[in-house]
Amino acid sequence: MLPDICDYGRLRDAFRWRIPARYNIGVDTCDRWAMTEPGRPAVLEVGADGGVSVFTHGELRERSNRLANALKARGIGPGDRVAILLPQGRAVPIAHGAVYKLGAIAVPLAALFGVDAIAYRLADAGAKALITNAAGLAKARASGSEAALALMVSIDGPDQGALDFDALIDAASPEFTAVESGPDDPALMIYTSGTTGHPKGALHGHRVVLGHLPGVQMPHEFLPQPGDRLWTPADWAWAGGLLNILLPALHFGVPVVARASAKFDPEEAFDLLARLEVRNCFVPPTALRMLRSVPNPRARFDLKLRTIGSGGESLGAETMAWGREALGLTVNEFYGQTECNLVLASCAAAGVSRPGFIGKPVPGHAVSVVRPDGSACEPGEEGQIAVLRPDPVMFLGYWNKPEATKAKFVGDWLMTGDQGMTDADGYIRFVGRDDDVITSSGYRIGPGEIEDCLITHPAIALAAVVGKPDALRTEIVKAFLVLKPGFEPSEALVADIQAFVRARLAAHEYPREIAFRDELPMTTTGKIIRRELRQSA
Numbered sequence: 001m002l003p004d005i006c007d008y009g010r011l012r013d014a015f016r017w018r019i020p021a022r023y024n025i026g027v028d029t030c031d032r033w034a035m036t037e038p039g040r041p042a043v044l045e046v047g048a049d050g051g052v053s054v055f056t057h058g059e060l061r062e063r064s065n066r067l068a069n070a071l072k073a074r075g076i077g078p079g080d081r082v083a084i085l086l087p088q089g090r091a092v093p094i095a096h097g098a099v100y101k102l103g104a105i106a107v108p109l110a111a112l113f114g115v116d117a118i119a120y121r122l123a124d125a126g127a128k129a130l131i132t133n134a135a136g137l138a139k140a141r142a143s144g145s146e147a148a149l150a151l152m153v154s155i156d157g158p159d160q161g162a163l164d165f166d167a168l169i170d171a172a173s174p175e176f177t178a179v180e181s182g183p184d185d186p187a188l189m190i191y192t193s194g195t196t197g198h199p200k201g202a203l204h205g206h207r208v209v210l211g212h213l214p215g216v217q218m219p220h221e222f223l224p225q226p227g228d229r230l231w232t233p234a235d236w237a238w239a240g241g242l243l244n245i246l247l248p249a250l251h252f253g254v255p256v257v258a259r260a261s262a263k264f265d266p267e268e269a270f271d272l273l274a275r276l277e278v279r280n281c282f283v284p285p286t287a288l289r290m291l292r293s294v295p296n297p298r299a300r301f302d303l304k305l306r307t308i309g310s311g312g313e314s315l316g317a318e319t320m321a322w323g324r325e326a327l328g329l330t331v332n333e334f335y336g337q338t339e340c341n342l343v344l345a346s347c348a349a350a351g352v353s354r355p356g357f358i359g360k361p362v363p364g365h366a367v368s369v370v371r372p373d374g375s376a377c378e379p380g381e382e383g384q385i386a387v388l389r390p391d392p393v394m395f396l397g398y399w400n401k402p403e404a405t406k407a408k409f410v411g412d413w414l415m416t417g418d419q420g421m422t423d424a425d426g427y428i429r430f431v432g433r434d435d436d437v438i439t440s441s442g443y444r445i446g447p448g449e450i451e452d453c454l455i456t457h458p459a460i461a462l463a464a465v466v467g468k469p470d471a472l473r474t475e476i477v478k479a480f481l482v483l484k485p486g487f488e489p490s491e492a493l494v495a496d497i498q499a500f501v502r503a504r505l506a507a508h509e510y511p512r513e514i515a516f517r518d519e520l521p522m523t524t525t526g527k528i529i530r531r532e533l534r535q536s537a
Contacts, residue, residue: 015363026100029250034061064097078103087260103179108237119143183207201399211392215342219309219332316452317355438467479511
């Protein structure tokens with residue numbers, strides 16, 4: 001946790017990790033506040049009718065204890081993998097808390113996963129139990145995964161062999177003694193988003209939540225402050241939803257707004273922010289760009305926002321400028337990946353904010369841009385963003401893939417696979433994934449800057465840029481665009497967009513080819529799947 005200092009240099013110098021010898025995520029997030037303020041709101045759940053119900057820390061402790069007892073009685077114990085396939089709602093922290101208290105391993109699965117994605121992850125993890133809803137049960141059965149599961153539990157009631165979540169909880173004892181886990185004991189396995197190759201299970205120890213606290217506090221400008229209230233449209237199965245928002249919020253005692261929604265709607269998002277008086281939100285860059293389509297948000301909505309954090313993709317200077325103009329806030333960018341999350345961040349309140357750059361290392365983390373041999377790059381020299389071990393947010397390893405784990409490191413540097421560079425002041429700029437960087441006529445081009453430029457064109461709602469193989473230039477820049485309502489594809493529009501980018505970036509960066517799409521392929525975490533677009537190109 002960050003000390004109470006509002007200066008980055010002093011924060012960095014004063015910070016010390018305090019990881020206890022015994023620590024359990026479930027006890028911390030479910031019991032900590034319940035023992036002193038049982039009526040403190042934990043989750044504000046928005047129903048399908050728009051009504052809001054309050055779920056307290058006292059209820060969270062009791063129901064997670066009951067579920068832990070029920071699972072234990074049915075053979076779930078330390079080390080067992082329990083898949084959690086649920087939309088945002090109170091059942092998510094109940095399920096996670098129970099699994100951690102048991103010493104089992106939670107395997108969150110995104111509600112938008114398809115049948116094949118679910119089947120792969122359940123089989124690869126060797127999941128023993130699945131906690132889900134009716135939709136998740138249908139997918140599990142369609143995937144053929146049901147036979148391998150010893151236990152299925154549904155929040156939508158009993159269903160062909162699946163036990164009823166609430167009935168199971170109500171019948172169990174409210175008292176449970178949690179396993180005395182250590183910080184390095186396995187607790188959580190999140191699968192990589194799979195933009196390249198097969199997803200891998202990144203296994204984390206209980207310490208991962210404590211490791212995330214300063215990385216959450218920095219972009220949210222010293223959270224918690226009086227009245228803070230968190231929300232994200234990101235699925236709570238993703239590291240960005242679970243570890244950037246839900247579990248740290250429960251640790252800090254900050255209420256979290258939950259709304260189950262299959263599709264991000266910018267008008268609805270602004271309405272939710274205003275109606276629920278959200279003070280702090282994490283919005284991925286793609287969703288932020290969609291919010292830009294809503295005119296005059298401060299005039300139309302009674303917003304109470306104090307902070308906005310964004311990560312998962314490059315934010316870009318244009319989107320940051322929009323945040324300041326339209327919302328009166330500096331969007332604080334942050335960076336990490338499933339294996340080692342929230343290690344870079346901006347914090348305008350601490351004087352760390354620079355358009356076009358992610359920010360600086362979060363206090364407690366050693367992050368650098370390095371060459372292939374692990375030596376540090378000079379300012380302005382492009383290399384790979386790397387994190388030094390040991391680090392409390394760093395994964396224990398890939399599930400059943402020791403060689404892949406070994407290949408992730410060069411010496412003690414965890415190599416992220418992301419290209420970046422530092423400036424003379426220590427800010428780190430994200431250039432792009434190794435496989436996303438475009439090489440054209442000798443230039444190495446990151447897609448983020450071009451995409452950020454494209455979405456400022458009045459006709460463009462969303463943009464993705466990839467490299468297309470070219471005999472002359474090695475690759476050319478190809479853009480896939482979703483147009484705003486009222487605009488239609490045409491040769492004239494293509495020429496206008498190309499001239500628009502040439503004028504704002506550089507001649508070698510404009511898209512030589514443009515394809516119009518009704519939508520872009522995205523992972524369940526909201527990242528554009530450029531691999532599919534490269535195949536199409």
